Amino acid sequence: MTVPYHRFRKQLEDGESTCETTVVSFLAQIRAHESLNAFVTVLEDRALEKAREIDRKLAQGGAGSLAGMVVAVKDLFAMKHVRTTCGSRILERYHSPYDSAVVGRLEEEDAIVIGKTNMDEFGMGSSSENSAYGPVLNPRDPGRTPGGSSGGSAAAVAAGLAMTAIGSDTGGSVRQPAALTGVVGLRPTYGRISRYGLIAFASSLDTVGIFSSDVTDCAILLQALAGRDPRDATSSLLPVPDYAEALRSSVRGLTFGLPREYYGEGLSPEVGEAIHAVVSLIRESGGEIREISLPLTDYGIATYYLICTAEASSNLARYDGVKFGLRIDPEGDLRRMIEETRHEGFGSEVKRRIMLGTYVLSAGYYDAYYLKAQRVRTLIRRDFENAFRECDVLIGPTSPTTAFRLGEKSEDPMAMYLSDIYTVTAPLAGLPAISIPAGLDSRGLPIGLQLTGRAFQEENLLRAGYWIEQVRIRQTGCCQPA
Numbered sequence: 001m002t003v004p005y006h007r008f009r010k011q012l013e014d015g016e017s018t019c020e021t022t023v024v025s026f027l028a029q030i031r032a033h034e035s036l037n038a039f040v041t042v043l044e045d046r047a048l049e050k051a052r053e054i055d056r057k058l059a060q061g062g063a064g065s066l067a068g069m070v071v072a073v074k075d076l077f078a079m080k081h082v083r084t085t086c087g088s089r090i091l092e093r094y095h096s097p098y099d100s101a102v103v104g105r106l107e108e109e110d111a112i113v114i115g116k117t118n119m120d121e122f123g124m125g126s127s128s129e130n131s132a133y134g135p136v137l138n139p140r141d142p143g144r145t146p147g148g149s150s151g152g153s154a155a156a157v158a159a160g161l162a163m164t165a166i167g168s169d170t171g172g173s174v175r176q177p178a179a180l181t182g183v184v185g186l187r188p189t190y191g192r193i194s195r196y197g198l199i200a201f202a203s204s205l206d207t208v209g210i211f212s213s214d215v216t217d218c219a220i221l222l223q224a225l226a227g228r229d230p231r232d233a234t235s236s237l238l239p240v241p242d243y244a245e246a247l248r249s250s251v252r253g254l255t256f257g258l259p260r261e262y263y264g265e266g267l268s269p270e271v272g273e274a275i276h277a278v279v280s281l282i283r284e285s286g287g288e289i290r291e292i293s294l295p296l297t298d299y300g301i302a303t304y305y306l307i308c309t310a311e312a313s314s315n316l317a318r319y320d321g322v323k324f325g326l327r328i329d330p331e332g333d334l335r336r337m338i339e340e341t342r343h344e345g346f347g348s349e350v351k352r353r354i355m356l357g358t359y360v361l362s363a364g365y366y367d368a369y370y371l372k373a374q375r376v377r378t379l380i381r382r383d384f385e386n387a388f389r390e391c392d393v394l395i396g397p398t399s400p401t402t403a404f405r406l407g408e409k410s411e412d413p414m415a416m417y418l419s420d421i422y423t424v425t426a427p428l429a430g431l432p433a434i435s436i437p438a439g440l441d442s443r444g445l446p447i448g449l450q451l452t453g454r455a456f457q458e459e460n461l462l463r464a465g466y467w468i469e470q471v472r473i474r475q476t477g478c479c480q481p482a
């Protein structure tokens with residue numbers, strides 16, 4: 001872990017550091033940690049050039065709100081003239097002709113994109129093992145997964161290879177890897193950050209997410225990225241509040257809901273204890289705790305995996321060897337070309353999801369699976385609406401366990417899917433949620449605590465998250481695992 005950006009910014013302004021020397025040292029760290037396999041592409045020359053440009057701007061005045069922030073970007077965000085693989089062989093040689101909104105905003109605000117991070121192919125997975133470029137290792141224990149699908153982004157922040165990182169969260173791909181690597185991970189409300197140039201997996205669920213080493217940096221980055229973008233029709237017109245303001249208030253006056261269903265079977269006792277320890281602290285400090293119920297929690301996984309596979313089967317139809325990416329054309333036969341390209345280009349998890357999704361959308365099964373899942377989705381949304389009548393923020397675990405071993409679940413898709421139990425429901429309801437480090441288990445592996453809020457009330461998550469972070473710093477002398 002490096003110094004958080006907000007502290008580095010002060011060093012920059014006080015003339016104690018420069019962007020160029022900082023980028024040089026990050027590049028050295030990236031080389032020293034190559035075995036983590038966190039990056040697919042490192043943008044060495046581009047980052048150095050940008051660093052020099054920002055150093056000049058800082059000297060002259062007029063540098064942006066993210067000046068000098070070294071950011072790693074998940075390799076599913078388009079970046080002009082840079083390879084964007086999505087962790088897939090099918091896009092191995094694809095160079096985007098345009099910048100995604102996120103990359104555009106980062107560069108407008110003078111952040112420095114240091115590289116594109118490794119990930120589960122098309123965002124499908126919970127361990128970053130489904131990448132055509134090899135698995136990502138967890139910097140806390142290289143025999144374990146960093147979670148997924150944004151595992152490269154999480155590992156980059158946890159290992160100090162970037163100050164912050166961008167990921168995408170469809171069903172937990174920012175929060176779960178944040179939990180498993182001991183960093184902060186935010187999934188904002190659906191529509192809060194433009195997805196223009198984010199390669200689609202499941203369009204009714206995909207969001208841009210943020211990784212950082214602390215809550216303050218998360219707020220800074222959210223401030224810079226949130227807001228309406230006419231190029232993304234799903235981006236919200238609601239004004240963007242001042243997120244830094246949220247970091248100044250305490251948990252007093254906030255009511256926390258403790259979902260009864262989150263503390264049952266499958267939850268590691270050590271994770272449960274860590275969450276309860278934080279709950280006790282909140283109670284002692286004047287925050288109100290109320291037990292609530294989310295009765296449909298058990299249906300979250302089935303609903304999510306029906307909807308996301310249906311949407312994926314439709315979104316991934318565009319990879320046909322004609323428009324972009326890989327083309328395998330043995331005999332000049334159109335049908336064979338499409339078949340061979342998809343056969344060679346996609347990995348097995350992606351194929352599994354395309355088949356599942358095509359099946360649940362097919363005539364005769366549509367009503368039984370897809371339509372039913374849509375109805376249950378509405379009920380899940382109502383569950384949350386009812387809960388938020390009684391509280392402001394829900395508190396629970398991010399992941400049922402700490403980081404699992406590489407290979408442990410890769411042969412068993414059901415076991416892998418079940419690890420998403422706590423992260424898939426907020427996306428189904430379009431709600432924001434954040435994972436905050438909440439201590440270590442007996443093996444020294446990070447535990448993540450998840451806070452879920454009402455739509456467009458990221459302030460409450462940042463406020464509560466910041467408070468928890470400060471209390472933990474006071475308690476332990478350090479908020480992050482060593």
Ligand code: GLN
Binds near residue numbers: 123126170308420
């Ligand atoms: N693990 C979940 C899945 O495999 C979530 C992925 C994501 O959020 N991109 O679908």
